[in-house]
Amino acid sequence: MILSARNITKSYPTAEGLLPILKGIDLDLDAGETVALTGESGSGKSTLLHLAAGLDRPDAGEVIVSGRDIGKLDDRGRAAYRRSDVGLVFQQFNLIPSLSVAANISFHARLAGRFDAAWERELTERLGLSQLLARYPEQLSGGQQQRVAIGRTLAARPPLVLADEPTGNLDEATGDAVLDLMLSLSKTAGSALLLVTHSARLADKLDRKVLLRGGMIAA
Numbered sequence: 001m002i003l004s005a006r007n008i009t010k011s012y013p014t015a016e017g018l019l020p021i022l023k024g025i026d027l028d029l030d031a032g033e034t035v036a037l038t039g040e041s042g043s044g045k046s047t048l049l050h051l052a053a054g055l056d057r058p059d060a061g062e063v064i065v066s067g068r069d070i071g072k073l074d075d076r077g078r079a080a081y082r083r084s085d086v087g088l089v090f091q092q093f094n095l096i097p098s099l100s101v102a103a104n105i106s107f108h109a110r111l112a113g114r115f116d117a118a119w120e121r122e123l124t125e126r127l128g129l130s131q132l133l134a135r136y137p138e139q140l141s142g143g144q145q146q147r148v149a150i151g152r153t154l155a156a157r158p159p160l161v162l163a164d165e166p167t168g169n170l171d172e173a174t175g176d177a178v179l180d181l182m183l184s185l186s187k188t189a190g191s192a193l194l195l196v197t198h199s200a201r202l203a204d205k206l207d208r209k210v211l212l213r214g215g216m217i218a219a
C-alpha cells in the first residue's frame with residue numbers, strides 16, 4: 001500500500017459557517033496502481049488531492065503515504081515529503097520560465113537526490129522532447145509544456161504521482177495523447193497514480209475508478 005486515507009474529513013469556513021466537503025473518505029492505492037478520481041465539479045476532488053499532497057491538512061482522519069501520517073508532519077516535514085515522496089501534475093503546467101526544458105525536467109529529480117541520466121533520456125525520448133531540450137517554456141505549445149511537466153515529475157520516479165485534471169487545458173486529441181504517455185510512463189517508473197478527471201473516457205484507461213459524491217467515496 002502506497003497511499004491509505006482513513007476516515008478523512010475536511011470543511012472550509014464560509015460566511016454561513018463551516019462547509020463540510022469531505023465527510024469520511026477511505027481510499028487505498030497499491031504501489032504502482034493507477035486510479036481515476038471522478039466526481040462533479042465542487043465534489044472535493046482537488047481538496048482530497050491537496051490533502052494527499054501535504055498542501056493542506058485534514059480536520060480529522062489519517063493520510064498515510066509510504067507508512068507515514070503526512071497530516072501530522074510539521075511544515076518542514078511536509079516540504080521534505082513533497083520534495084522526495086510525491087510528484088504533482090496540475091492543470092497549470094507550473095514550469096520554471098527561466099530554466100530550459102532540460103533543466104526543468106531534471107529539477108525535481110536533483111532536489112530529491114534521484115537524478116538518473118539514462119532514465120531522463122528515455123523519458124525525454126518517449127515524451128517527444130529530445131529536440132526541444134534547449135528551448136524555454138514560453139517557446140513551447142501547451143501540449144509540449146504539459147509533457148515537460150510530466151517529465152519533470154516522473155524524472156524523480158516518485159512512489160506516488162497526484163495529477164489534478166492534467167490535460168484539462170489541452171484539446172481532446174492532445175490531452176488523450178498526453179494522458180496515454182503519462183499512464184505508460186508511470187507504469188515504467190513504478191509510480192502509483194491518482195488522477196482527477198471528469199472524463200469517463202479517460203478514467204476507463206486506468207486500473208480502477210472511484211467516484212466522489214456527497215463528501216463520500218460512492219463507488
Ligand SMILES: Nc1ncnc2c1ncn2[C@@H]1O[C@H](COP(=O)(O)OP(=O)(O)O)[C@@H](O)[C@H]1O
Pocket residue numbers: 012013021039040041042043044045046047048
Ligand atoms: N480554500 C477554500 N475555501 C473555501 N471553500 C473552498 C476552498 N477550496 C475549495 N472550496 C470549496 O470546496 C468545494 C470543493 O472544491 P474542490 O475540492 O475544488 O472540488 P473539485 O476539485 O471536485 O471541483 C467547492 O464548493 C469549493 O468552492
Ligand SMILES: [Mg+2]
Pocket residue numbers: 045046047164
Ligand atoms: Mg478540482
